[in-house]
Amino acid sequence: MASHRKPPPPGTRVAGIRTPALATAALTSVALLSQTATAAPSTDDKPSIEEVEKKVDDLYRQAESATEKYNSAKEKTSKQRKEVDTLLDDVAQRTQKLNEAREELGSFAAAQYRTGASAPDTATFLLADSPQDYFDQTQLMGRMTSRQKDAVDDYVTEQSATMKKRQEATDSLETLSESQGDLKTAKATVQRKLSAARELLSQLTAEEKARLAAIEKKKQEEAARKAAELAKQQAAEQKAAEESAAAEGSAGSSSSTSEASEASDSSYATKAEKALAFARSQVGKPYVWGATGPDSYDCSGLTQAAWNAAGISLPRTTYDQVNAGTTVTLANARPGDLVFFYDDVTHVGIYIGNGKMIHAPKPGAYVREESIYYDGESAIHSVVRPA
Structure with missing residues (x-):
């Protein structure tokens, strides 16, 4: 059998007590007002003009600091690039001399092979760690002409110098690569700081920009006042120095030191x-x-x-x-x-x-x-x- 009870009036229960719809609406309004009172409005999160000015100035300063680091890295990179180029040119020239010395030694080995002198040792000579090692081992130096000995000495000297220069060039290239990395980092930092400053300024309204200009004008006026004070102080000290110099001159006081100072000035x-x-x-x-x-x-x-x-x-x-x-x-x-x-x-x-x-x-x-x-x-x- 269907129930003849009336349906409950719209509303909710609070702590087991049924509340009418009107009361519910009132409670909801109170809750919303309470939340509004405790939550900070979104506009309060926006920085003040003074804060924006300070932030922009800080960003510009950081950008300028990064710029000087960029300048330093760029100068260092340019200098190292020149050093590397010089070293590579030197290595190329030394390599050419080394090849010429090797060819001359090869001609001696070929001549010995044709005449049958030390023929079994020719391959060993060409494959030795260094010509000097080979000749020390076989005592061939005693059977060589003076010209041949000079050629061996030249080869050993050029080989050593070339290896040293190649290592220097390798080290310089590594340093150059590091400097180029520093240069890239500094450049990116400058660009990032400037972009952040421009973004802050672009968000200002016309009224805020006018207030920012007024703050800047006030700073300039204070800076001009301090400059005038310094100018007055310097003028007074200059006058005192001139009067002191005139007094010394009238007393017949002169020295080579003061004359040298005047010339330097x-x-x-x-x-x-x-x-x-x-x-x-x-x-x-x-x-x-x-x-x-x-x-x-x-x-x-x-x-x-x-x-x-x-x-x-x-x-x-x-x-x-x-x-x-x-x-x-x-x-x-x-x-x-x-x-x-x-x-x-x-x-x-x-x-x-x-x-x-x-x-x-x-x-x-x-x-x-x-x-x-x-x-x-x-x-x-x-x-x-x-x-």
Whole structure:
């Protein structure tokens, strides 16, 4: 018999108690509100403009560090390639001489065979570990002419030298292969860092980009203020030095040391002027990592080219340029000096005076004049006078 009970009203049971549909909906709403209150909105996961700026700056710095490693590996690879080519040419020449010496020994063996002298030993001679071993064993040297002995000596000498050069070439090729691997790794690292920076910037809205520009402008204003302070300090010290020199001159004090110092200062100023003239003529050209001109530069490529225009040869990388001269204090920095940045010495600019420099800043930027405090006072590593 069919049941005449009414079906239960829609709803659920909570702890054994039947709840109506309306109550269920209310509980569901409370649960959802509770989850919403405890879960962070997805927009909160987005980094702030300040965080984006720091991340992009860090990526550019890492890219510049990788660029200097790339420059170093590239220079090393080029040098090793030349060494390998020289060694291979040397081996080829020595091999030719060795073949000629072997042919001459073969002609002696053939002559002995035709005359019947030591005929059984001819094959042994040609198959011996070295001609000298054979002659020592058979005491044939005593029966050879002076010319034949010289030919044996030449063969032994050439064989030894050729084997040595072949080993050198093999070792150099292995080192070259390692350097090429380093070069490939550094290049990939640069490209990866730059791609990450571009990706971050591409995700910014127009409003965020405007805020980022405002932050950058504020940094530039602070950098300009610090540059003005340094310029004022340097001017005061220069005036004091001139007054001291004038006082010594009026007292009749002069020495060969001071005269030599003045001559040295004048020589440096002349060279620095040429380096700066070149650097100024490059303003507006793009930064391109690994570039040394004439259409684009990276930071060390620019300083190297500038001082090369003044007749001074600088190494290729910041790591080497920082050791290519005399370190001076920032207060004593003079136009033409090289200003290095960061603890890992991965950036460099050429000082122009008044707290400013010319440098190739970073990817996406151009060679420009800028305060040496462009990335904060703590970023400055050292100042080096290259000549």
